[in-house]
Amino acid sequence: MDEITYNLDQVDYHILRLMQENARINNADIARELGMAPSAILERVKKLEQKSVILQYTAKINPAALDQKLLSFIIIRAADGIGCATTGEALAAIPEVQEVHDIAGDDGYLVKVRTADSAALVELMRNSFAKIPSIISTRTTIVLETVKEQQQLVIPAP
């Protein structure tokens, strides 16, 4: 389920490239693109899923359409011991928190949060963050404009 020792070939890369670009592409189209039988593609895709190379298929939704217009990054200093990820887990459990990264240097976390506006952010911090006792301090950075936001990876070319 979590094999990282899995050798990918060019066919896999090609599939990944197509899937990353459009996860709803159908098997038949992939097969046509690669000049292979659909059944062979299905095998490949299943294996990529099974080996956790593909983690999830997800629809990217326009935050503005859901009125979540404010994006913030918050650096959180915490009193966790090393390896003791309780603060991180607590942060991760907050739905508005999209990302939690344990970062070097600050014995803290970098957190990405999406809310409707600054009022909602303040409320979130008052309600949810304040309930995590290990948090020592927070420093919030507001995003004015997002120029690029693709979690898509660079896939080796042929």
Place this chain on the structure above:
Amino acid sequence: MDEITYNLDQVDYHILRLMQENARINNADIARELGMAPSAILERVKKLEQKSVILQYTAKINPAALDQKLLSFIIIRAADGIGCATTGEALAAIPEVQEVHDIAGDDGYLVKVRTADSAALVELMRNSFAKIPSIISTRTTIVLETVKEQQQLVIPAP
């Protein structure tokens, strides 16, 4: 194409929730789940795409499987004028750069970068970043461990 004034109802939310969770869910399954005809769901989905509520369907790929094990956030101070997004655009054009956010306070950008290792990061900064003349300084933060990384939004519940 970029209508943000589009009223979503509970059916839309339900579709979005399913699609965000698994973009490869099929129409028939959504229809069954919602107790509606597949054709009606198709209409809805097409409209959500057309109105840019759904921006993309993408496969989330395991970075480790592609040997991109190092995640970094870099704060970049730049000599852009206000509204002049050349630095941001230049950063966005770098494939390893996953996100570029124009942030408040530092007349700069917050950039998310994925590379194989620290050597590759250094190389990237030497090669690509150094070619952007407007960059004044950079401050790099290394991610030790990612606790959560979901760009999935909070969708209003019924």
Place this chain on the structure above:
DNA sequence: TATATATTTTGAATATTATTCTTTAATAAT
């Protein structure tokens, strides 16, 4: 309120696709 207009949903028909399974080919191991 009644009528007209637009929008959405349904249901059926057809085209496409997904999926399974067996056979064949290619690879790797002994």
Place this chain on the structure above:
DNA sequence: ATTATTAAAGAATAATATTCAAAATATATA
């Protein structure tokens, strides 16, 4: 060489996507 092992092809079936006309619903207008 010979035998396992793995991957791919090809055909057959099940399921799904997609289209379209008609019915239903909602919206606007007089």
